[in-house]
Amino acid sequence: MSFVHSTDTADLPVALRGGVVAIGNFDGVHRGHQAVLERALGQARQKSVPAMVLCFEPHPRAVFQPDTPLFIITPPSMKARLVQALGFDALVQQPFTREFAGHSAEEFVTAILEQRLGISHAVTGFDFHFGKNRQGGPAFLMEAGARHGFGVTLVDAFRDEGAEIVSSSRIRTLLEEGDVAQAAGLLGYRYTVEAEIVKGRQLGRELGYPTANMALPANTALRHGIYAVKLRRADGSVHNGVASFGRRPTVEDDGAPLLETFVFDFSGDLYGEVCQVSLFGFLRGEEKFDGLEPLIAQMKRDEQEARALLAAVSPLTPLDREIAFA
Template sequence: MSQGALARLFSLHDLPSRLAGGVVAVGNFDGVHRGHQAVFVAARQIAEAERLPLVCLTFEPHPRTVFNPERPVARLTPAPMKARLIEALGFDAVVEQPFDRAFASLDPDHFVQSVLVESLKARHVVAGFDFHYGARRRGTPETLAAAGQDSGFGTTLVPALADAGGETVSSSRIRRLLARGEAGAAASLFGYRWTIRGTVGKGAQIGRTLGYPTANMTLEPETLLAHGIYAVRLRRADGSLHDGVASFGRRPTFDDGAALFETFLFDFSDDLYGETVDVSVFDFLRGEERFDSAAALVEQMDRDAVAAKALLASASPLSDLDQAIAF
């Protein structure tokens, strides 16, 4: 079980000896959603029971992006945010193993021996029901279990997690929800409010002239989230939380320019330029609209602020992870 801050490592070779010989949760884990969390909880329970280090092995960039660079995967949790979530779940380390075609070409048996046995010295490996590994994905959950028996490590394979309607929780399903603006529905599958991290930059400062100064961030890819207005909560590097309302889109009333994620914080006057912040998206308020005048836009923004304040005031944590991230 974690005894301190997460060790974020960028290669198998970076693993310190004190963290070798532990329980390893392995997978891509983009989104760290409730299905992934079931894997993490199973791994943590084993590590606690056996008093072993708890390590997550994941891969960067996403393997599907390596094989199809023309259509990169829209990442729900880029590596820094994934690491923060994994830390909140009690891990000692995350290994972000570089993934390229050479690594992908490892024979499944070689993957087990070189990665799990020799580099990590895994005592127990935990993976999801659909985990595949090695060249042409020939390694399966079944071959992993057999390899564990041969190589002396235990294996736990976690079944698919379904929601109340019986549908499997998955990253692709969450992406579809966010693309429709359904942040609240996505949060029920995440098990926490989806949170984006970015550095605040200067925009055209239109909001300042309207009495709504905003902290502007670029969201990549811009297709990940539907354009519109959202109730949000921002966390600064010092840990302080600030409620607000965000507009994601192209500002059709003014310039119809490049998409920006623009957050207005209630009762806040500090300068955030250049600061890296996390913004948790609680729910969708309305779609992006073009107004006939700036005055009409401001009237609607006033209504948006009231709606966002009411929504955030009544919000409660969805889980311990949500408590750690957004409350």
């Protein structure tokens, strides 16, 4: 069966019923999340049943704190790509609203896990809470599983080599600082964004540096600056490049942030294509130059530095190979 990305638990294909489900928000699908996901995959293989990921969309914090922007590391389409690469059969999103949040923990177990998904086993992090006022915790889930006929596995917090817990908030902070290399160490793959290539002012073409432009979600708090990147096309081909994320201060007063990727040794047309860009290294912050000539000179230096950096990289993990490499 091909991978299923369902945007509502009510739409689950019958063939996926009886599966093992990993439950959580999984923003970032980082190494800590992967510890939970690998346990779920192991259970599914042992039982010879489908493996699913159940998450909540939008992120609950966006519902309860709508005036506080939340930097989402992996929007739904990217999350689906990651869990598919890990070996899951489906990503199932439960629409998260205040009405849904008002349901009791027992209602969540009965309506979602038993009736809609028909699960045989649930795997969650040790601190997973659910239901109105977070009344459902690990002990409740295990007791409910015994009553409803499914098993439950709880996974302890995952710590990195420095004994610190790997968390989405740590990764967001690193990306806000531009430290994509350290963020990759916690993610287990290079931070990757996905969007349609759109037309810009085409100034880069006039300067000899045509770029593939992507408008990222408004809550993307990645540090503005220049990055060594790899761009993956819809056909699966991967190309090295250098990208600028920011507002282009030399040529615009206050443009909306764009990710502009100059793809090395490429002359094709990417407009309208949905591509992914993986960030391998931060080269420098965004600067305003005194005219186009010093800007072009710096762009040439950026290109040389990015080429050198990318010539020396290798996959961090099998998942990194699948996401960021050819």
